[in-house]
Amino acid sequence: MTSPPTDPSALHWDPETFRQHGHQVVDWLADHMAGIADLPVRSRVEPGEVAARLPTSAPGEGEPFEALLADLDDVVMDGMTHWQHPSFLAYFPANASPPSVLADLVSSGLGAQGMLWSTSPAVTEVETVVLDWLVDALGLPAAFRSDGPGGGVIQDTASSATLCALLAARERVLDGAGNRDGVPQGLTVYASAHAHSSLEKAARVAGLGSIALRSVPTDADHGMAPAALAEAIDADLAxxxxxxxxxxxxxxxxxxAIDPVAAIAEVTTERGVWLHVDGAFGGSATVCPEHRDMIAGLEHADSYVMNPHKWLLVGFDCSAFWVADAAALTGALGILPEYLANAASASGEVIDYRDWHIPLGRRFRSLKLWWVLRSYGIEGLRSHIRAHVAMAQQLAGWVADSDDWELAAPHPLSLVCMRHRRDDAVAERAMEAVNASGNAFLTHTRLDDRYVVRVAIGGWRTTMDDVRGAWDDLVAAATRIEGVGHG
Structure with a gap:
């Protein structure tokens, strides 16, 4: 049996070795950023192909770092869909700007656990201040700032934020009995037919079940109909x-689609129902004052979430979640075992963010938000958003002028939804052809029971040339498909 080393430090890189390899990694990433536009946007590997390139067991002895770096090219890259590619126009953007990447490196290197204020005060206090900055930058209600009863916290995703909002709302309506006695039957939640599926998952996790979810009808623009919401709530109350x-x-x-927040707030306020607003993607746009009309009425909301890790240049994961009354959230989620008790927490003068979300542990997520806000400035972020909105309006104009394609929904921000005028099968096959080419990556949805191609503009390196190229490829593919028949 091999004896353990008497000096465990011999197992680890010394600072100079770390410095050398760190430079190699940054050089690799810089080269990747410089050449990413020449790569296919979407991975073309078959299922199991990447796994087949890996050994069947971990190595017994440590390998040189050069071997690890080489396998990024030999094993990993073929299996990557490049979300940072300028022609990635699928789903929604997931920007990882250079300042954000470097901040994540620092966060990982510090390796702090910010579960309590006392475990790293800077992790907590930078987060609190930066989220207050973001309240002001986005034009959010002052009630979400930390200098009142409310405040903000960085979650991993909007899905987690929605779950936390639902748990806080559940305990408010049950006066705390749900955590103590279990969740009774007969609780209900409401969202439009086009709301994110994370709400149904949250209902399951919170013990309400999918049966609790009410899908509220929408108007012609796919936004929630407030009258239908009121009718649904009143019917359940009856x-x-x-x-x-x-x-x-x-x-x-x-x-x-943008739900009419102010009108919805009238319904919820009259009936005493928690209002959570999901601005996961669209919320980034309110850094520009001209887009703030879409959050009119937010001052009546109990909670709000938006994702800087989508459109605001902060790398995944960084989801900003605010509540107007933090007591409702911490009352639902706070538990204090003896091994976490400490004088700072007992004083009531600090925030312990472990009580603001599901996990206990938390890393220094706010560092990358802080660095992005400082690197770009509010004016830089506004320019970033406005450029993409302008690109989307240009694309929408091309679609509107087309004999073969038409707009399928309003386009207030940077997503353009289009459908083929004559045949959904042509639209589907044309989009698949574009994706197979590797020149761009698009995704689809269904609206009014029609197949709709989505072009989501928002990548930090996307230009009008990239949008034009994807549109030209889609038009050409559809024309080719119609020309050879598609029955």
Whole structure:
């Protein structure tokens, strides 16, 4: 049996070795950024192909770093869909700007656990201040700032934020009994038919079940109909059920439809129902004052989420979640075992973010948000958003002028939804052809029971040439398919 080393430090890189390899990694990433436009956007590997390139077991002895770096090219890269590619126009953007990448490196290197203020005060206090900055930068209600009863916290994703909002709303309507006694039957939640599926998952995790979810009809622009919401809530109240939460969406995933927050807030306020607003994608746009009309009425909301890790140049994961009354959130999620007790927490003068989300542990997520805000400045972020909105309006104009394609939904931000005028099968096959070419990556949805191609503009390196290229390729593919028949 091999004896353990008497000096464990011999197992690890010394600072100079780390410095050398760190430079190699940054050089690799810089080269990747410089050449990414020449790569196919979407991975072309078959299922199991990447796994087949890996050994069947971990090595017994450590390998040289050069071997690790080489396998980025030999094993990993063929299996990557390049979300940072300028022609990635699928789903929604997931920007990882250079300042954000470097901040993540620092966060990983510091290796701090910010579960309590006392475990790293800077992790907590930078987050609190930067989220207050973001309240002001996005034009959000002052109630979400930390200098009142509310405040913000960085979650991993909007899905987690929605779950936390639902748990807080659940405990408010049950006066805390849900955590203590279990969740009774008859609780209900509401969202439009186009709301994100994370609400249904949250209902399952929170113990309400999918049966609790009410899908509220929408108007012609796919936004929630407030009258239909009021009718649904009143019907449930008449049946002896207990409405818990309404989720309004500012920029749905399918089409960036914008629910009328102010009118919805009137319904929820009159009935005492928690209002959560999901601005995961669209919320970034309110850094520009001209887009703030879409959050009119947000001052009446109980909670709000937007994702800097989508359109605001912060790398995944960084989801900003605010509540107007932090006591409701911490009352639902706070637990204090003896091994976490400490004088700072007991004083009531600090925030312990472990009580603001599901996991106990948390890393220094706010560092990359802080660095992005400082590197670009508010004016830089506005220019970033405005450029993409302008590109989308240009694309929408091309679609509107087309004999073969038409707009399928309003385009208030940077997503353009289009359908083929005559045949959904042509649209589907044309999009698949574009994706197979590797020149661009698009995704689809269904609106009004029609197949709709989505072009989501928002990458930090995307230009009008990239958008034009994807549009030209889509038009050419559809023309070719119609020319040879598609029956």
């Amino acid at each position: 049946d002896g059920l207990r409405p818990v939460m309404v989720m309004a969406t500012v920029g749905t995933t399918s089409s960036t």
